[in-house]
Amino acid sequence: MVKPVKVGIVGLGTVGSGTVNVLQRNSAEIASRVGRPIEISHIGARRENPNCNIEGIKVSRDIFAVAADPEVDILVELIGGTTVARDLILQAISNGKHIVTANKALIAEHGNEIFTAAHAKGVDVAFEASVAGGIPILKSLGEGLAANHIKWIAGIINGTGNFILTEMREKGRAFADVLAEAQALGYAEADPTFDVEGIDAAHKLTILASIAYGIPLQFSKVYTEGISNLTTEDVEAAEQFGYRIKHLGIAKDTGNGIELRVHPTMIPHSVLLASVNGVMNAIMVDGDAVGPTLFYGAGAGAEPTASSVVADIIELGRALTADHDERVPYLGFHADAMNPAPVLPIDDVVCPFYIRLHVQDKPGVLADITRILSDNSISIEAMQQKDVDGDAPVPILMMTHSVREADLNAALKKIAALDTVLDEIVRIRVELLTA
Numbered sequence: 530m531v532k533p534v535k536v537g538i539v540g541l542g543t544v545g546s547g548t549v550n551v552l553q554r555n556s557a558e559i560a561s562r563v564g565r566p567i568e569i570s571h572i573g574a575r576r577e578n579p580n581c582n583i584e585g586i587k588v589s590r591d592i593f594a595v596a597a598d599p600e601v602d603i604l605v606e607l608i609g610g611t612t613v614a615r616d617l618i619l620q621a622i623s624n625g626k627h628i629v630t631a632n633k634a635l636i637a638e639h640g641n642e643i644f645t646a647a648h649a650k651g652v653d654v655a656f657e658a659s660v661a662g663g664i665p666i667l668k669s670l671g672e673g674l675a676a677n678h679i680k681w682i683a684g685i686i687n688g689t690g691n692f693i694l695t696e697m698r699e700k701g702r703a704f705a706d707v708l709a710e711a712q713a714l715g716y717a718e719a720d721p722t723f724d725v726e727g728i729d730a731a732h733k734l735t736i737l738a739s740i741a742y743g744i745p746l747q748f749s750k751v752y753t754e755g756i757s758n759l760t761t762e763d764v765e766a767a768e769q770f771g772y773r774i775k776h777l778g779i780a781k782d783t784g785n786g787i788e789l790r791v792h793p794t795m796i797p798h799s800v801l802l803a804s805v806n807g808v809m810n811a812i813m814v815d816g817d818a819v820g821p822t823l824f825y826g827a828g829a830g831a832e833p834t835a836s837s838v839v840a841d842i843i844e845l846g847r848a849l850t851a852d853h854d855e856r857v858p859y860l861g862f863h864a865d866a867m868n869p870a871p872v873l874p875i876d877d878v879v880c881p882f883y884i885r886l887h888v889q890d891k892p893g894v895l896a897d898i899t900r901i902l903s904d905n906s907i908s909i910e911a912m913q914q915k916d917v918d919g920d921a922p923v924p925i926l927m928m929t930h931s932v933r934e935a936d937l938n939a940a941l942k943k944i945a946a947l948d949t950v951l952d953e954i955v956r957i958r959v960e961l962l963t964a
């Protein structure tokens with residue numbers, strides 16, 4: 530039996546409970562990725578959380594008991610704040626524990642001290658969840674884009690601010706009104722001025738810039754301007770000029786040094802970042818080799834943030850486990866734990882379809898087509914017949930409900946054989962891309 534990696538989780542709020550749930554739900558897959566099981570061996574929390582099941586796990590009300598527990602290999606700090614969290618992490622490091630944290634303020638403001646202590650003790654500190662929640666932007670910068678010189682980074686890295694700007698633009702709502710809703714929905718920081726005055730974004734930009742450029746964490750040097758002075762009038766005027774206002778964190782290498790700034794920014798409608806709405810986050814990175822790239826996803830929330838926390842636990846688990854020449858398996862999974870699931874044939878794919886046909890304009894044509902579809906159990910969601918002049922072929926456009934590809938093909942073959950159906954039938958698969 531392989532020895533599990535033992536994890537102590539401190540803080541059982543939104544992200545803590547999400548982390549417990551993801552580790553439990555995906556435990557087999559995660560063990561295959563790490564090469565050993567991950568076991569939550571100790572939880573430090575002032576109170577339980579009904580959103581997760583911690584039956585059978587040791588729980589301490591004194592969170593420092595987790596930092597002192599000799600069983601714990603990795604301490605996961607999810608309490609937030611920069612005072613108790615700092616003491617906890619420094620104590621855990623002095624006890625030889627590796628650290629995973631989602632705490633952006635702590636890393637941005639005390640990261641240099643924490644890394645120095647960790648280096649002296651020979652332990653790792655991982656903090657993917659501290660920037661843009663579920664988007665793996667730190668690993669992307671530090672690994673996937675490591676070949677590049679990063680020219681600039683521009684990111685929507687505060688969901689609350691983006692939600693406010695989106696509501697002002699789309700619904701003409703006033704700033705204060707939308708902020709109250711963001712607080713009620715649980716997006717905003719405990720102190721919402723962190724969101725609207727750009728402090729939260731500045732914490733995240735500090736971390737991004739250090740990883741992109743290798744500079745020490747320098748939160749106090751970030752130029753920070755909030756969105757609280759913006760009015761719906763500004764938002765509408767920007768639109769009339771062909772721009773959209775976004776609250777961006779920007780890091781740029783000018784050749785003379787690095788610009789670090791957070792402020793409202795007008796960006797052309799045509800850039801993808803302009804279409805990032807609501808609480809979503811997105812980060813553009815321009816690398817000298819790769820060119821512009823865009824990373825998009827949920828910047829907060831229980832499981833999106835847990836996705837990054839658990840990725841760090843997996844990374845540290847691998848480092849603790851693996852031979853040094855195989856720290857990250859080539860395909861992400863260990864060679865002896867590959868997934869045996871088959872790759873499915875296209876015939877078995879099930880999805881809605883868009884169909885376009887050209888037919889002769891005479892009675893009964895549509896009835897023939899819909900009969901064939903219904904004989905093959907294909908249901909139509911929407912249909913449109915276009916007006917044409919004279920005897921020209923009539924275009925018929927249809928959206929189906931979900932259908933197995935092989936069944937659709939069989940029906941289309943029969944429809945194509947009708948004398949009244951002219952030209953080739955066009956069909957396009959539809960993916961709604963909702964989570």
Ligand code: HSE
Binds near residue numbers: 686688690724828
């Ligand atoms: N208050 C933050 C936001 C939470 O709105 O993005 C995630 O860091």
